[in-house]
Amino acid sequence: MKKNYKLEYRLNDEQKNYPALYHYEFSEPTEIFCRRLCDYFIKDKKVYHMTSASLEKEYYVIYVEIDEEEAIIEHAKSYTHVTLEVRDFKEYSVSPLIYTYDLYSHEEALSLIGNDFLWLDEQEYRKISAEIDEDRSTYVLYMTKA
Known part of the structure; x- marks a missing residue:
């Protein structure tokens, strides 16, 4: 079993x-x-x-x-499969979407979420935080240029 x-x-x-x-x-x-x-x-x-x-x-x-100080992302896309959004962290405004990974499994998500740095479009980004947004069915990495 x-x-x-x-x-x-x-x-x-x-x-x-x-x-x-x-x-x-x-x-x-x-x-x-x-x-x-x-x-x-x-x-x-x-x-x-x-x-x-x-x-x-x-x-x-x-x-x-x-967390009363944090707000949800209004009017953002929802997904039906495993995804991971990478957003450019902004402290007091909406963090713009940089990239969306369409994934096949949570193992792929794990390989991305566990990093402190990612390279996207020949630019290095440093992780600020990670979240799971069940309302939109996605993981989100908030990052800033390194």
């Missing part, structure tokens, strides 16, 4: 006893590993900041806090 890999997002709130927010099951662990590399998690138009990750019995757990 094939193993299922379980992931749970929990609110990092000790007073509320770390309530579970979202549960997932995957047949392969790669998507979990991608998610654990993301600084931000977007779901239901809320932005969460990852505070830590753990392995507890059969669950991978990502602890998050709601």
